[in-house]
Amino acid sequence: MPRFDVTIAGELNLDLILYGLPEQLTPERELLADRMMLTLGSSSAIVAHNLSNLGARVGFISKIGCDPLGQIAVERLKQAHVDVSRLWQDENTGTGLSVILQRAGWRNILTYLGTIAELKLVDLDLDYLADSRHFHYSSFYLQRGLQSDVPELFRRLKELGVSISLDTNDDPDDCWQGGLMNSLKFVDVFLPNEREAQKIGGGNDLETAVSRLAEIVPVVVVKMGQRGAMARCGKGCITSAAITLEPVDAVGAGDSFNAGFLSQYVRGADLETCLAYGNLAGALSTTRPGGTEAFRDSLQREAFLKTYANARGKKHG
Ligand SMILES: Nc1ncnc2c1ncn2[C@@H]1O[C@H](COP(=O)(O)OP(=O)(O)OP(=O)(O)O)[C@@H](O)[C@H]1O
Numbered sequence: 001m002p003r004f005d006v007t008i009a010g011e012l013n014l015d016l017i018l019y020g021l022p023e024q025l026t027p028e029r030e031l032l033a034d035r036m037m038l039t040l041g042s043s044s045a046i047v048a049h050n051l052s053n054l055g056a057r058v059g060f061i062s063k064i065g066c067d068p069l070g071q072i073a074v075e076r077l078k079q080a081h082v083d084v085s086r087l088w089q090d091e092n093t094g095t096g097l098s099v100i101l102q103r104a105g106w107r108n109i110l111t112y113l114g115t116i117a118e119l120k121l122v123d124l125d126l127d128y129l130a131d132s133r134h135f136h137y138s139s140f141y142l143q144r145g146l147q148s149d150v151p152e153l154f155r156r157l158k159e160l161g162v163s164i165s166l167d168t169n170d171d172p173d174d175c176w177q178g179g180l181m182n183s184l185k186f187v188d189v190f191l192p193n194e195r196e197a198q199k200i201g202g203g204n205d206l207e208t209a210v211s212r213l214a215e216i217v218p219v220v221v222v223k224m225g226q227r228g229a230m231a232r233c234g235k236g237c238i239t240s241a242a243i244t245l246e247p248v249d250a251v252g253a254g255d256s257f258n259a260g261f262l263s264q265y266v267r268g269a270d271l272e273t274c275l276a277y278g279n280l281a282g283a284l285s286t287t288r289p290g291g292t293e294a295f296r297d298s299l300q301r302e303a304f305l306k307t308y309a310n311a312r313g314k315k316h317g
Pocket residue numbers: 169192193194223224225226227228229242243244245247250251252253254255256257278279280281282283286
């Protein structure tokens with residue numbers, strides 16, 4: 001039996017989220033937010049943190065700076081029982097940071113890459129990463145130190161018998177190149193949102209884009225915000241509705257969806273169950289600020305999962 005259910009090589013940083021800002025950010029004026037939250041952010045770390053809180057055994061390789069922000073981020077992963085024994089500290093680069101300006105229904109995300117771009121293939125212990133059922137990779141276009149080596153990393157992990165999932169997240173350059181297609185050849189589950197699926201798959205509509213992606217990847221899962229998610233497996237397609245609630249914000253909802261989906265995938269659950277758990281975890285994430293706060297409080301987390309899992313069970317039963 002492998003040591004981990006899921007291993008991840010990825011970025012680790014905090015999100016600083018500001019709420020209630022003025023519509024216009026007028027230069028040279030003192031502008032006030034009415035609430036803030038400093039919380040564990042970054043796609044890879046959110047997936048690791050939330051997966052572990054959903055009961056999976058998670059191993060995480062990352063690089064942070066020698067600064068307090070990096071320390072707070074690591075502490076959050078330790079509290080969630082994620083294994084961080086292979087963490088690197090860079091003396092020359094600061095830990096990355098995202099500042100999120102949350103508006104009504106949309107947001108600006110401003111990211112300082114720092115150590116996010118410094119993790120390299122030589123930093124990765126492949127035996128550690130392969131001592132797992134599954135490997136997940138996020139933030140393809142932010143992890144610039146690894147980007148050109150991702151196809152090689154995936155190829156070697158596949159050779160060692162690990163299944164692989166990928167969520168590119170956004171490309172700040174909006175080019176969607178850089179070896180992505182070569183990487184997708186090794187991916188078992190691809191987890192874009194609608195915009196990303198359309199950009200990567202191409203064509204005039206989502207259906208065409210997803211069909212093209214499904215010719216390369218066995219399972220393509222598209223996250224669709226408050227409309228839930230769909231999965232394409234070969235020519236088959238299933239959809240799963242989102243849970244109806246009033247969100248605090250959707251920061252990290254996609255990463256939480258990945259955690260919910262993968263928590264079932266590594267248990268060998270069927271696609272319908274994986275999708276339903278993705279939606280459940282995505283919705284849970286929106287009930288508190290940022291992508292991880294809702295998963296830290298075990299009582300609230302378990303109550304939410306029980307309530308909505310039961311409701312779904314009744315609907316299907
Ligand atoms: N308003 C909402 N109500 C209920 N569920 C939601 C809502 N917004 C998001 N979700 C859940 O979270 C999932 C992921 O959301 P979304 O489509 O925004 O992903 P994303 O764009 O990849 O997000 P991220 O910013 O984390 O990368 C959805 O598929 C859904 O299950």
